[in-house]
Amino acid sequence: MNKFFTIIIIVFSFIPVISCSGKSNNKSGSAAVGISTEKERLVERVKELSLGLPEDIRLGIIGDIDRFLEQLKPVLNLPEEIILQADKSHSLGADYTPEDLVNPGDYTGLSVSRNNLSLREIIISDLQRMSGDAWNEGLILLISSTYRSFDYQDRLFKWNVEQNGLETAERESARPGTSQHQLGTAIDFGSITDEYAFTPAGKWLLENGWRYGFTLSYPDGYEWLTGYRYECWHFRYITPSGAKLQKEYFGDIQHYMISFLNTNREELEKLLKAD
Ligand SMILES: [Zn+2]
Incomplete structure (x- = not known):
């Protein structure tokens, strides 16, 4: 009898081993391993690409990678100039002029400070929607300064240096080629003052x-990053999907997102195609 029980125990103790080994060798198991490896590679690459970002922003992206990539896709599909970098280290050059400039004063529902302003036509409908909703709440969003050509910015910067000295001019005014206003998608609203x-x-x-x-x-507190003091009146249009991505994954700091997307644009596009 003892021998019989020993055999039974040996037989039963093998069953789970056979069962486990059988399961891990089936086809669906292999595919799952393959997908996870591919995904791990993608996550590893995004981790590397995001090394220059603050740790909390990086962790937010990596910890929610599927949704991040999903929201990134439409932003990378936007016309390139919408998220083009124009700042102290990225010049648009003297020849950059948007082709679809229009006068916002010609459109219903927009309030302008003067009649010779220019903006890119692609921003008008969202601008009208925004101004309309503000109007319904009893507010006027006065459009005070818009597109500036390279030459105009050149004169403006020189005038600023003459008036306030070089140090102040560098904090408040862009050198020609480096102003977001040359993109035709940036607007200064209202009084253009801190008030x-x-x-x-x-x-x-x-x-x-x-x-x-x-x-x-x-934004306030980011002069070390953007190169400019807080400008509560200066907004750039990056489309609703771009603004949502900025808010949810880049700490709501435009500079972080624009810089990340411009530095890694090609590789991110490749990764998204492979995903
Ligand atoms: Zn401005």
């Missing part, structure tokens, strides 16, 4: 502008 932040319109824009694709380019 605008405390007006109902300034507060509304800061809170709601992103829903229509407009985000603050030079």
Whole structure:
């Protein structure tokens, strides 16, 4: 009898081993391993690409990689100039002129400070939607400064240096070629002064502008990053999907997102195709 029980125990103790080994060798098991390896590679690469970003922003992207990539796709499909980098280290050059400039004063529902302003036509419908919704809340979003050509920016910067000295001019005014205003998608609203932040319109824009694709380019406390002091009046249009991506994955700091996308654009496009 003892021998019989020993055999039974030996037989039963083998069953789970056979079962496990059988399961791990089937076809669906291999495919799952393959997918996870591919995914791991993608995550590893995005981890490397995001090395220059602050740790909390990096972890937010990596920890939610599927959704991040899903939201990144439409932003990379936008016309390139929408997220083109124009800052102290990235010049657009003297020849950059948008082709679809229009006068916002010609469009219903837009309030302009003068009649010779220019903006890219692609931003008009979202701008009208934003101005209309603000108007319904009793607010006027006054468009005060818009597209500036390379030559105009050159004169403006020189004038600023004459008026305020080089150090102040560098903090408040862009050298020609490096201004977002040359893109035709940046707008200075209202009084173009620090007080605008405390007006109902300034507060509304800061809170709601992103829903229509407009985000603050030079936020408070980031002069070390953007090169410019806080400009509560200066917004750049990056489309609603771009603004959502900025808000959810880049700490709502435009500079982080624009810089990340421009530095890694080609590789991100390849990764997304392979995904
Ligand atoms: Zn501006």
